[in-house]
Amino acid sequence: MPLHSLSPVSQTCVLGLWLLTETAEELWPLLPAQAHYLAHYPDGRDELRARQWLGGRTLAHQLLRELSDAPATLHNDANGRPYFAELPGFGVSLSHSGEWVAGLLSTQAAVGIDIELIRTKAQQLARRFLSETEQTDAGNETAKYCLYWSAKETLYKLHSRRGLVFKEQLLLSPFELREAGVLTGHLLLENFRSQHQIHYLRPSPDYVLTYAVGD
Structure with a gap:
């Protein structure tokens, strides 16, 4: 599994990097709550963007495991900002470019990453x-x-x-x-x-x- 790194930014915030080499078929089993993500899976995306979408959500859950044991599902608000619906106090940000996916998660503050x-x-x-x-x-x-x-x-x-x-x-x-x-x-x-x-x-x-x- 090409999780490149999980790096603590503080006691309440962690940064993650994923080197995306898997196919979409290989990423799906790594996601919890697959029914939720299948319902929100964007249709019509090319292969790379589909892998980036799946890789971002997989990385988000890797980050979550570093800071909380609570089960949660990732959503997007009206501005496209990701958030864990069950953890409204958490800040989440995701980004991707080429084969890299990056994520940042905080238990206490808004975050941004690119x-x-x-x-x-x-x-x-x-x-x-x-x-x-x-x-x-x-x-x-x-x-x-x-x-x-x-x-x-x-x-x-x-x-x-x-x-x-x-x-x-x-x-x-x-x-x-x-x-x-x-x-x-x-x-x-x-x-x-x-x-x-x-x-x-x-x-x-x-x-x-x-x-x-x-x-």
């Missing part, structure tokens, strides 16, 4: 989601553009608000790119502002991962 394959697409679309200051800071570093995108996705998931403008309301302070580190993110709303630590790392040379835990 994983991205490093590619030129983020740089090509930078004007849509980066402020001028962020574009200048990213320069010509493809990995940095992807990290900016991933960090903003994580911040978006953490707050689960529809309609946020990434280049105006989700901003990041300039940073020096390393193999791992912490970014400072800012949520700017009309009557509310908040600052967040967004952790990042590279699970493999071609990917970046970011995550954040709410207050």
